[in-house]
Amino acid sequence: MLSEFDLIKHYFRRNRPGKAVLGIGDDCALLAPTPGMQMAISSDMLVEGRHFFPGADPRMLGHKCLAVNLSDLAAMGARPLGFTLALALPEANPDWLAGFSAGLFALADAHDCELIGGDTTRGPLNICITVFGEVEPGQALRRDAARAGDDIWISGTLGDARLALAGYWKEYALGEDEHLLAAARMHMPTPRVGLGRALAALAQPPAALDISDGLVGDLGHILAASSVGATLEVDALPAGPVLSRQPLEWRRRFTVAGGDDYELCFAARREDREAVIAAGVASGTPVTRVGTIDAEAGLRFVDGSGAPVSMQVSGWDHFSGG
Ligand code: ADP
Numbered sequence: 001m002l003s004e005f006d007l008i009k010h011y012f013r014r015n016r017p018g019k020a021v022l023g024i025g026d027d028c029a030l031l032a033p034t035p036g037m038q039m040a041i042s043s044d045m046l047v048e049g050r051h052f053f054p055g056a057d058p059r060m061l062g063h064k065c066l067a068v069n070l071s072d073l074a075a076m077g078a079r080p081l082g083f084t085l086a087l088a089l090p091e092a093n094p095d096w097l098a099g100f101s102a103g104l105f106a107l108a109d110a111h112d113c114e115l116i117g118g119d120t121t122r123g124p125l126n127i128c129i130t131v132f133g134e135v136e137p138g139q140a141l142r143r144d145a146a147r148a149g150d151d152i153w154i155s156g157t158l159g160d161a162r163l164a165l166a167g168y169w170k171e172y173a174l175g176e177d178e179h180l181l182a183a184a185r186m187h188m189p190t191p192r193v194g195l196g197r198a199l200a201a202l203a204q205p206p207a208a209l210d211i212s213d214g215l216v217g218d219l220g221h222i223l224a225a226s227s228v229g230a231t232l233e234v235d236a237l238p239a240g241p242v243l244s245r246q247p248l249e250w251r252r253r254f255t256v257a258g259g260d261d262y263e264l265c266f267a268a269r270r271e272d273r274e275a276v277i278a279a280g281v282a283s284g285t286p287v288t289r290v291g292t293i294d295a296e297a298g299l300r301f302v303d304g305s306g307a308p309v310s311m312q313v314s315g316w317d318h319f320s321g322g
């Protein structure tokens with residue numbers, strides 16, 4: 001049986017501080033953010049049976065638990081500096097630890113974001129990561145920055161992760177290949193860090209967040225923080241490659257209220273249309289304009305001709321049975 005210290009040394013300590021002054025091994029890590037920058041900090045916890053299925057593939061889990069955290073940095077326009085990992089494990093299983101750390105570090109290295117510390121204990125499987133990033137003062141992508149007349153944009157595509165969940169739950173029948181493709185979106189989200197950084201460079205940084213609980217619920221946070229409303233063109237919402245082959249009703253339902261998308265939703269000034277498209281191209285991220293911010297409170301849906309569409313949807317809430 002591995003001791004706690006052997007486990008950390010063998011699977012998590014790589015003796016490279018990355019951007020930190022001091023990494024794993026002392027009582028604290030030491031970070032030296034670039035002078036003049038503000039720090040962006042966020043934590044996300046993944047609990048077995050709540051956020052992932054018992055027995056989930058450890059490599060994909062390693063990817064996902066860091067991806068959802070990097071997605072928060074992306075949604076703030078911040079550049080990743082490093083992260084900590086607090087891990088409760090029922091047992092020290094070498095195969096699980098090797099897979100988990102491989103998935104974790106593959107994504108960490110892709111973003112030059114090193115593991116700089118953490119905590120390890122025995123308990124029901126629970127993974128909590130805290131990420132540290134930095135952003136230029138005044139340039140963070142805050143939820144309270146939307147103004148009436150802004151365009152609403154979405155990165156990438158929506159709904160495939162929710163479609164995969166519907167497949168697992170047998171709410172919806174998918175072919176085997178379709179299910180695998182959709183499930184990959186659920187297990188291996190892509191944090192849009194490059195796009196977030198490019199948007200934070202605009203003279204008027206957009207209001208933004210990452211969509212984790214479904215577009216409608218999450219966009220609602222921007223609307224509330226900015227005291228505005230919005231109109232969404234439902235059929236302009238970019239559906240994932242699997243969802244886009246399903247009937248209209250499912251496409252609408254899962255793009256509007258999916259979950260686990262980890263795409264950015266942002267509201268940018270109308271005069272910045274060209275700059276937003278350039279930010280998408282520069283970061284290699286597709287961006288789609290899907291609606292407008294209104295002065296009038298509330299969220300309205302229209303079809304391509306501008307006619308109202310009624311949608312019964314709500315966001316994902318861990319405490320209201322969702
Ligand atoms: P302390 O008791 O002082 O909090 P620990 O014995 O918990 O220290 O941890 C020793 C070192 O290993 C610390 O630098 C801590 O940040 C690091 N560490 C512990 N668990 C992890 C982990 N899961 N991933 C990365 N670093 C870890």
Ligand code: MG
Pocket residue numbers: 118119120
């Ligand atoms: Mg400790």
